[in-house]
Amino acid sequence: xxxxxxxxxxxxxxxxxxxxxxxxxxxxxxxxxxxxxxxxxxxxxxxxxxxxxxxxxxxxxxxxxxxxxxxxxxxxxxxxxxxxxxxxxxxxxxxxxxxxxxxxxxxxxxxxxxxxxxxxxxxxxxxxxxxxxxxxxxxxxxxxxxxxxxxxxxxxxxxxxxx
Numbered sequence: 631x632x633x634x635x636x637x638x639x640x641x642x643x644x645x646x647x648x649x650x651x652x653x654x655x656x657x658x659x660x661x662x663x664x665x666x667x668x669x670x671x672x673x674x675x676x677x678x679x680x681x682x683x684x685x686x687x688x689x690x691x692x693x694x695x696x697x698x699x700x701x702x703x704x705x706x707x708x709x710x711x712x713x714x715x716x717x718x719x720x721x722x723x724x725x726x727x728x729x730x731x732x733x734x735x736x737x738x739x740x741x742x743x744x745x746x747x748x749x750x751x752x753x754x755x756x757x758x759x760x761x762x763x764x765x766x767x768x769x770x771x772x773x774x775x776x777x778x779x780x781x782x783x784x785x786x787x788x789x790x791x792x793x
Contacts, residue, residue: 631715636675641667662685682735686790693787697743700783704748712769720768724753727762727777731785736792743784 645667
């Protein structure tokens with residue numbers, strides 16, 4: 631049997647967001663918020679991806695903490711690189727990283743991680759998902775060493791979580 635309220639938290643969040651954006655709790659806005667909260671999740675449910683397999687919650691926690699620390703450190707490094715670019719130009723380049731990760735959810739997580747860490751930009755994924763082309767703002771090592779570092783920090787934990 632199909633539930634009438636498919637995603638109660640999403641429905642509530644949509645309703646609250648509608649009321650907050652309109653800055654009104656009049657009867658009309660409340661009714662419209664409830665209607666949107668109930669109808670939108672039903673209409674958009676075919677677009678929602680199926681939940682992926684997620685194993686090893688402690689690895690997830692360690693990865694989240696690692697990415698948070700990397701965001702702070704990378705932001706400082708990129709800031710320093712921008713401020714000192716007149717003395718030493720950043721060694722920006724594209725790095726090809728071979729991937730073992732094939733799970734769509736894992737690749738999506740890797741894309742988010744890559745995008746959120748300053749100094750790296752996800753450029754292209756090979757059609758067979760075997761390699762990732764990454765643009766790096768300032769690389770002071772050779773490509774193989776950078777790829778090994780990237781794989782150890784991000785891909786290996788995602789492999790444990792999703793595959």
